[in-house]
Amino acid sequence: xxxxxxxxxxxxxxxxxxxxxxxxxTLDLARAADGLGYRRFWLAEHHNMPAVAATNPPVVIGxxxxxxxxxxxxxxxxxxxxxxxxxxxxxxxLLEAAFxxxxxxxxxxxxxxxxxxxxxxxxxAGGVSDEAVTRFPEYVDNVLAMMEPAGVGLALRGSQHxxxxxxxxxxxxxxxxxxxxxxxxxxxxxxGMPYVFAHHFSGSGTAEALELYRSSFQPSPxxxxxxxxxxxxxxxxxxxEDAQRLALPQLLQMLALRTGQPxxxxxxxxxxxxxxxxxxxxxxxxxxxxMRQRWVIGDAAGARKELADxxxxxxxxxxxxxPVAGAHRGTDPRTSPARVRTLELLGATAGV
Numbered sequence: 001x002x003x004x005x006x007x008x009x010x011x012x013x014x015x016x017x018x019x020x021x022x023x024x025x026t027l028d029l030a031r032a033a034d035g036l037g038y039r040r041f042w043l044a045e046h047h048n049m050p051a052v053a054a055t056n057p058p059v060v061i062g063x064x065x066x067x068x069x070x071x072x073x074x075x076x077x078x079x080x081x082x083x084x085x086x087x088x089x090x091x092x093x094l095l096e097a098a099f100x101x102x103x104x105x106x107x108x109x110x111x112x113x114x115x116x117x118x119x120x121x122x123x124x125a126g127g128v129s130d131e132a133v134t135r136f137p138e139y140v141d142n143v144l145a146m147m148e149p150a151g152v153g154l155a156l157r158g159s160q161h162x163x164x165x166x167x168x169x170x171x172x173x174x175x176x177x178x179x180x181x182x183x184x185x186x187x188x189x190x191x192g193m194p195y196v197f198a199h200h201f202s203g204s205g206t207a208e209a210l211e212l213y214r215s216s217f218q219p220s221p222x223x224x225x226x227x228x229x230x231x232x233x234x235x236x237x238x239x240x241e242d243a244q245r246l247a248l249p250q251l252l253q254m255l256a257l258r259t260g261q262p263x264x265x266x267x268x269x270x271x272x273x274x275x276x277x278x279x280x281x282x283x284x285x286x287x288x289x290x291m292r293q294r295w296v297i298g299d300a301a302g303a304r305k306e307l308a309d310x311x312x313x314x315x316x317x318x319x320x321x322x323p324v325a326g327a328h329r330g331t332d333p334r335t336s337p338a339r340v341r342t343l344e345l346l347g348a349t350a351g352v
Contacts, residue, residue, distance in 0.1 A: 003311050005347060006040040006320040007033045008076050008200065008231055011053035011060060012250075014326070015265040017333045022053045024334035026060070027067045029323070032340045034068040036347035039318060040104060041068070042076030047113035047121065051253055051266040058091040065099040074104025076196075076231075076320070077178040079111055082121045085139045086163065089146035093165035096147075096173045103173040106196065107143070109136050109184060137187055140177070147172045181205070185213040192220025194227040199314075200322050206230070210314055229318035230310055234296040235325040236303040236342040243297045246338045248272035249326035251288050255280075258287060268329045295324070300345035307346065321346060 009029060013022040030041050043060045046052040054060060057075035065073040078088055088105075096103045111118045145152035149172075151164035177188040180198040182205070188195035189212070197209040210228055217226040235247035249272040256263055267275070280288065296306045307319050325338035 003308055004039045004318040007038055008042050008320050008322040010044045012266050013051050013053050015267055019053050021333040025336040028335055029339055030064045030068050032343050034071040036343055038071060040072035042074045044076050045079045048117040050263050061095055072102050072104055075106045077106030077108040079108050080139050081133055085142035086146055089143045089165035092173050093147050093169055096171055097166055100171050105173040106176040106178045107140060108178040182209050182212050185209040189213045189216040190218055192218050192223050196229060198231060200231040200233045229316045229320055230314050231320040232296055233324045234321045234342055236345045240298045245269055246325035247297050250324035251291055254291055255284055255288055269326050270329045303346060
């Protein structure tokens with residue numbers, strides 16, 4: 001099986017970086033992915049987090065697409081309950097017009113933040129309400145319809161109005177449903193849409209979700225057969241020992257998220273090592289070890305074999321890598337060399 005590789009980026013913010021620095025490092029990473037032949041570069045949506053600057057995927061997608069030449073750029077994903085469907089359709093219709101054939105719209109149902117920030121995102125109008133989540137399938141349909149060149153008819157006060165995301169569309173983005181449970185797998189299958197399970201975040205239930213999607217898939221005019229791929233966290237270095245060290249900052253970030261600890265900007269490798277050497281609670285050590293087992297951490301040969309084995313196990317021909325390697329103290333804040341090195345080592349002979 002020929003394995004294609006893609007990139008997921010959260011625009012991580014280190015303790016030595018400003019937001020501008022983190023964005024510069026993401027653009028550097030995207031240029032590397034473009035030059036190495038990676039298939040796509042997706043940006044996540046997360047809000048009010050000290051270590052994540054990917055708050056607005058459409059804005060960052062525009063920056064990345066402008067800084068690259070051939071790689072597909074998209075959202076992984078836009079959290080649709082946070083936004084009016086028309087706004088999302090307008091944003092991505094413009095991106096597709098500016099970069100035709102290079103834009104992906106990945107749509108998710110989760111809020112991507114805490115309840116207070118969700119409330120603020122919707123102007124204090126109840127946050128990501130139960131209604132917004134319940135109407136998610138309808139909102140997906142609305143986005144799809146509004147981006148069609150002919151637009152969609154809206155009946156209002158006895159009159160018919162046509163809504164178009166942009167006046168003269170020539171093409172539409174490729175649209176994916178994302179999820180970390182079986183809900184989006186069922187919905188994507190029913191609508192005949194491509195689907196991605198958040199294996200990098202969940203780490204469990206992947207096989208079941210993909211089987212549910214494939215077994216219940218209904219062909220659509222846009223997609224005749226199921227289409228999916230795998231996401232995974234990866235830290236790859238010249239030696240397996242270095243890769244383990246570089247993974248520590250992100251492991252501590254995820255540990256804090258899962259155990260309800262205060263979130264901070266991503267630590268340097270040296271600061272993370274100091275915390276680990278001081279000793280983690282026994283229960284926390286177990287969580288960190290479990291995450292290590294699910295991530296791809298190692299040297300180039302070992303990591304490439306792990307990716308190939310994962311792809312074969314789940315029956316996919318594409319893997320989307322979230323490069324989680326941290327940075328050493330004193331690194332140029334506008335760069336993330338270990339993340340770039342992860343892509344270089346994986347892309348060298350992995351078939352991209």
